[in-house]
Amino acid sequence: MLAIKNVAFRAAFLGAAALFHVSSAWSGIPIQHWQQASGAAVYLVASQGIPMVDVQIDFDAGSRRDPPAQAGLASVMAAMTSKGVRAAGGDVVLDENALSEAWADLGASFGASAGNDRLSFSLRSLTYPDLLAKATRLAARQLAEPSFPPDVWPRERERLKASLREANTRPATLAGRAFAKAVYGEHPYGYEMTEETLDRIEVADMRALHVRRVLPCHAKVNIVGAVTRAQADALVSQLFARLPSGAPGAACPALPAVAEVAPLGAAVETRIPFKSAQAHVLIGQPGYKRSDPDFFPLLVGNYILGGGGFVSRLTAEVREKRGLSYSVYSYFAPGLHAGAFTLGLQTRPDQADQAVQVSREVVARFVAQGPTAAELQAAKDNLIGGFALRIDSNRKLLDNVANIAWNNLPLDYLDHWTEQIARITQADIKAAFARKLQPEKMVTVIVGAKP
């Protein structure tokens, strides 16, 4: 069962076909939300069908908060949390291998990663009571007491540096780096982890970051699986039990603001010579923030422009009509800041200029004219008709719940999602794209075109 009330969930969808034209209010995915005394905000979808649970804990400690000289700090700190836990509360030290074996023996997993915005810890476990209790206890240790072993970090740093050097031999890497730099300028979204920034990171920096940011009062905890609200509440309490709790009633430390992405002043075209079987092309500019009121028109519009698989305008013009590329796409990456609009393709080096020209024309025409009525209808048919495919597993539900929690969206966001799509007009999309995209001021990066 995906939802707490399977019957209600199914009833909501039996009329899915009717949703094309009807904005019916229906009881959808029941997300339960509460706050613990620690300040942790909990979001739960109880889904009893499979004896398993997924937990994702998000903190505002993603790489946008990295010091520029230590770009990559949040990422490597996250990775190093799996390299061992220290002795505490009567529990002995576990080195990286003992910790990994303990997880394998439970048939469970726990790990951390950092994106631009979020530092995320993820637990997956079976829900048999004794197993889940042990997995929760081990996760609590790893969350609160990572040892950041000083002998392991130099090794991991060497491995990372070697993989960076390897990645830098690929045209796709060079294109991505040049693009991020040109689009984001000095903004943290454009920070690049390099051998030099890695050399400036020590375990003391990781420890300091961990102590400063991994605080229950900043946590958004998302849970999907075979647990009740009471079990979920206890699970969260246990997960945070080993973190220092602030003084009762004390305010959660405020986080400093991060600057916004600056708009581009003029078009930039970067050509990087490279001998490869394909040229790699990226075209784009800063996009929009997740909180932008244009979110839905931009979502639908980009489906039409370059997001909709085999049926987008870009795929039709670049791949289907001209056979220029296996893959051509566009996407927005809205976050706490204006993540980029990105158009990407790869093509034989002697065709790069033609592919760039065709792609630019497609974007410019779309921004100037917006979609046709038929295109808009086709997009709505797909997005509304296929809504259930966005939430038909625990894993997908977890992504959606975490999105709602992180972006402070209403708890009934998913229940009204199809209505939001249904009301978008051609004019909405045209206006939103005109506000967000300036084809005459975009960045173009071309790596490996035939001169």
Add this chain to the structure above:
Amino acid sequence: MKRLILCLFPLLGLLASPGASAQTPPRAEQFTLSNGMTLIVKPDRRAPTAVHMLWVRVGAMDEVDGTSGVAHVLEHMMFKGTPSLKPGEFSRRVAALGGRENAFTSLDYTGYYQQIPAARLEDVMKLEADRFARNQWSDEEFRKELEVVKEERRLRTDDNPRAQLYEALHAATFVESSYRRPVVGWMSDLEAMTPADARAFYRRWYTPANAAVVVAGDVDVAQVRQWAQRHYGRIAAHAVPPRKPRTEPAQAGLRRLQYKAPAEQAYVALAFRVPGLQSLQVAVPGDEDALALTVLSAVLDGYSGARLDRALTQGPDRVADSVGASNGLLGRGPQLFVLDGVPAKGKTPTQVEAALREQVARVAREGVSEAELQRVKTQWVASEVYKLDSVFNQARELGSYWAQGLPLDASERLIERLRAVTTEQVKSVAAKYFGDDQLTVGVLLPQPLDRSRPPRPQPTGARH
């Protein structure tokens, strides 16, 4: 699935009583339509969606020299129309139904799928049956799509040094077996491919007795069966052509190859010829070894900090930045056990090769511990539960087992057989299959990145 979940208790040795009330998911059912086509249905009522797949038991291994890649080119052309659908119209129809779709080609099989709201299942069955029976397109469409496929090859292989190494490694490992050719095809064969090549391959292999429809999700089995008979069951059939065995002869001596490509890191892969699993229903010599080899690969590399990781990538004098072990186990052709690694800074592929082989030799000498064996089995049993979360993956697994000729309950049988493997068997296969004579070693020799060097010479076949 109930049976498997119950198996957890003694295995994990952790559970006082069965707590969570796991419902028993409905089992998959299999039917044969009147024209010989197979239908497999797996109900999963958690959400009102379904996945529909059409599997054809034909892949790159069924190609012949000169037209390598044609199975995959045909997969692309299947989106290019029928007498009643213009090029691209198939995808537009699926999108309008709210669906997502794609297709895949491997050495052993070709598959097409749509994920759709369950209420749209019959619509995609009609569409898929139409193109399975009546795929049709112009030479001009073929010419354009062939360029797309060449771009796919450039993307996946030609600019990817390790992919190129594996292409060369398979070409050196197999002599008679068509596993020696890349799925995407050699560029020269793509340059020379004609519309007639793809049409002939389609007529030869796309026949009901060589295909299976797999449906999983919020569906009623009897209803799906009725729709399948109506839309697929009437497709005219011809016999599946005989397949030449092209049995790979025994390898009698070590083979080595080097591949030079612009890269920073070296890389080494050791491919050992091993038995693949032949049956889950009857006893076949070699099958116990195939299963024990899979347990061996998990003991070596099944979790971080497993034997290879610990011995090669840790400590002050570590030889590797990363390592791996995998056993083929299942496939229509000959199987390989592959050890691989990326040398650490200052270390050589030769050192990595020796260290990898030493870890296998150690198992052959000393065996593995009961704790290691239990650990990898625990992970498999847990993953049997986790995999229930994805309807798509369930359908994909059912389809791939069918393509290998395995029974409907292959997954459960496989887990049971793996759980029965003993430490003694693991030790025994480590001693048996890892000598020099059935080994092919491929080494990637990194070349400096010279941005002004002339491009790699390309085949000069005519462009269409």
